[in-house]
Amino acid sequence: xxxxxxxxxxxxxxxxGHSSAHPTAAPRVIVIGAGCIGLSIAxxxxxxxCAVDVYDRGRAGLGATHAAAGMLAAxxxxxxxxxxxxxxxxxxxxxxxxxxxxxxxASGLPVDLRTEGTLQVALTRDDVEVLRAGYEFQRSxxxxxxxxxxxxxxxxxxxxNPRAAAGVLGAAxxxxxxxxxxVALKAAALKAGARLHEEVAVEALSVTGGAxxxxxxxxxxxxxxxxxxxxxVLAAGAWSRLLAGLPDGAIPPVRPVKGQMLAxxxxxxxxxxxxxVWPPKCYLVPRLDGRLIVGATTEDKGWDDSLTAGGVLALLxxxxxxxxGVEELPIEEMWVGHRPGSRDDAPILGPVxxxxxxxxxxxxHRNGILLTPGTADLVADHVLTGRVDPLLEPFGIxxxxx
Ligand code: GLY
Numbered sequence: 001x002x003x004x005x006x007x008x009x010x011x012x013x014x015x016x017g018h019s020s021a022h023p024t025a026a027p028r029v030i031v032i033g034a035g036c037i038g039l040s041i042a043x044x045x046x047x048x049x050c051a052v053d054v055y056d057r058g059r060a061g062l063g064a065t066h067a068a069a070g071m072l073a074a075x076x077x078x079x080x081x082x083x084x085x086x087x088x089x090x091x092x093x094x095x096x097x098x099x100x101x102x103x104x105x106a107s108g109l110p111v112d113l114r115t116e117g118t119l120q121v122a123l124t125r126d127d128v129e130v131l132r133a134g135y136e137f138q139r140s141x142x143x144x145x146x147x148x149x150x151x152x153x154x155x156x157x158x159x160x161n162p163r164a165a166a167g168v169l170g171a172a173x174x175x176x177x178x179x180x181x182x183v184a185l186k187a188a189a190l191k192a193g194a195r196l197h198e199e200v201a202v203e204a205l206s207v208t209g210g211a212x213x214x215x216x217x218x219x220x221x222x223x224x225x226x227x228x229x230x231x232x233v234l235a236a237g238a239w240s241r242l243l244a245g246l247p248d249g250a251i252p253p254v255r256p257v258k259g260q261m262l263a264x265x266x267x268x269x270x271x272x273x274x275x276x277v278w279p280p281k282c283y284l285v286p287r288l289d290g291r292l293i294v295g296a297t298t299e300d301k302g303w304d305d306s307l308t309a310g311g312v313l314a315l316l317x318x319x320x321x322x323x324x325g326v327e328e329l330p331i332e333e334m335w336v337g338h339r340p341g342s343r344d345d346a347p348i349l350g351p352v353x354x355x356x357x358x359x360x361x362x363x364x365h366r367n368g369i370l371l372t373p374g375t376a377d378l379v380a381d382h383v384l385t386g387r388v389d390p391l392l393e394p395f396g397i398x399x400x401x402x
Pocket of ligand 1: 069071259295296339365366367
């Protein structure tokens with residue numbers, strides 16, 4: 001990975017087998033998946049003059065994007081083993097303010113980006129030890145985190161359990177309302193000229209030749225007919241590996257990682273929290289409209305979408321320990337989502353070696369909302385120019401073939 005300020009550009013356009021003799025001409029693009037990743041790429045490409053068709057087997061923005069909590073926590077969510085992801089998450093976090101402003105201007109709709117910061121909280125002495133270890137790890141990576149005493153934590157969030165013993169503030173770690181984000185992205189993409197095909201399943205990717213002989217994606221099959229494109233972007237989240245027609249080596253190893261969540265209703269005039277708060281065993285995300293999101297379980301149970309007593313009990317108990325006032329709050333909603341988790345939990349981005357015209361934008365796991373601006377800009381740039389930004393390079397699907 002080149003050092004900051006020393007970014008080189010790798011050009012792969014026109015990819016081998018690509019028929020265009022005019023690399024600068026706007027390609028016809030099909031995006032599979034209308035979550036925040038697919039919609040944002042479609043918005044960027046349609047704004048750049050591409051003819052863009054987006055297909056989704058369901059309704060736009062109602063998959064993992066709808067289920068998410070919207071945390072933009074590049075610092076406090078970084079755990080040991082995730083260092084390789086940091087250049088990408090930090091880059092995308094830096095893009096968020098301008099991205100949100102552009103999106104709100106383009107769509108005329110709010111996305112409620114909030115910048116109060118994220119507070120990790122320790123309640124017991126054992127929690128303090130765990131928090132201290134995480135803090136030291138994050139400091140060793142030069143992340144923007146600050147240690148707070150129990151008194152400083154309570155100054156910032158007076159409704160927290162009075163026994164709160166310490167905290168870590170991630171001042172740059174904010175949040176966005178992911179459901180509003182989806183609505184705004186859909187509106188912006190449509191305004192820019194993208195065509196959205198909801199509840200239309202793509203039956204297969206159509207590839208000429210074979211992966212080993214230099215195949216080329218020529219479009220997708222819908223209702224038995226070929227829809228031709230110069231570039232197909234696979235952004236179908238946890239469904240990505242189920243697309244028929246993907247050659248060997250182009251099947252992204254993405255699986256659904258179940259998360260149960262719920263929303264409580266606070267009085268928006270007197271919210272119990274302002275920061276995103278991470279006590280032990282849950283996170284709490286206060287929205288401007290008074291919703292308090294409580295998440296989330298992490299379960300390898302395939303497509304199971306049942307809410308369980310154990311899952312909800314664990315979340316509510318953890319929330320109540322940290323913020324006793326939740327006891328009085330009405331439960332507004334409970335739901336299950338499926339994070340698109342890859343084999344190494346990092347996203348799969350960029351061109352597919354051996355399959356010209358196929359571009360991956362999937363496997364974002366816990367970081368789909370955080371990584372939306374970076375993915376949109378870097379993948380759109382690749383589609384338009386053939387360049388592979390150095391930030392994308394470590395996340396190609398080729399890493400799973402080694
Ligand atoms: N990023 C929060 C979660 O995956 O639950």
